Amino acid sequence: MNDNAQDNLSVALFSEIFMADQMARVKLARVLPKGMELSHFSVLNHLSKSKQEKTPGQLARVFHVTRGAMTNTVNKLAWAGYVHIRPDWDDARRKFVAISPAGRRACDEAFQVIADAVSGMVEDIGSDKVRAALPVLREIRLRLGEED
Numbered sequence: 509m510n511d512n513a514q515d516n517l518s519v520a521l522f523s524e525i526f527m528a529d530q531m532a533r534v535k536l537a538r539v540l541p542k543g544m545e546l547s548h549f550s551v552l553n554h555l556s557k558s559k560q561e562k563t564p565g566q567l568a569r570v571f572h573v574t575r576g577a578m579t580n581t582v583n584k585l586a587w588a589g590y591v592h593i594r595p596d597w598d599d600a601r602r603k604f605v606a607i608s609p610a611g612r613r614a615c616d617e618a619f620q621v622i623a624d625a626v627s628g629m630v631e632d633i634g635s636d637k638v639r640a641a642l643p644v645l646r647e648i649r650l651r652l653g654e655e656d
Contacts, residue, residue, distance in 0.1 A: 525648070539621045541614060543588065547571075547581050549622075552590055552615035555607040562605055563596075590614055 537546055551567060562570075568578035582605050585591040590611030596602035607615070630638050 525645075535625060536622055539625045540618050541621070544614065544618060545584075548585055548588075548590070549615065549618045551578075551581055551585060552607055552611050553619065555591065555605065556612055556615050560606075561594075563602055564605060565602075567605065585611065588614075 533546055536549075540546065540549060550571065554567070554570060555562065564578045564582050565575055567582070568575045571578065573581075582591060582593065585605075586593050588610075590608055592606050592608050594604050594606075596604055
């Protein structure tokens with residue numbers, strides 16, 4: 509494949525990924541429970557799956573955001589009662605964040621709403637096509653993550 513065709517393919521691929529990302533965010537933001545943002549759901553989902561406390565710094569690295577941005581998100585989640593924040597008993601400068609029972613319920617409810625919103629699309633496209641696309645998308649994500 510010549511350089512021009514390769515460049516066009518690269519641009520087309522990333523254009524589709526960016527547009528799909530934007531449209532997915534808009535669609536999901538509409539169906540999340542009132543007051544919950546996609547960033548809130550993402551943090552709750554991560555804490556729920558990891559089953560362990562994390563520092564705001566660790567969460568910031570996982571989500572590729574600044575510590576300040578993550579602290580803001582964590583504070584909003586704490587205010588809503590979705591996470592508990594406690595000091596690190598060994599280093600008072602550091603804090604630990606854990607999902608609360610209310611946060612777990614909110615995450616589960618949001619996950620169900622998201623699954624309902626996406627499942628129809630997967631059914632329309634076809635499970636085989638979606639399953640075939642996943643390894644390519646996963647490899648792209650992993651390679652993009654290597655550059656950090």
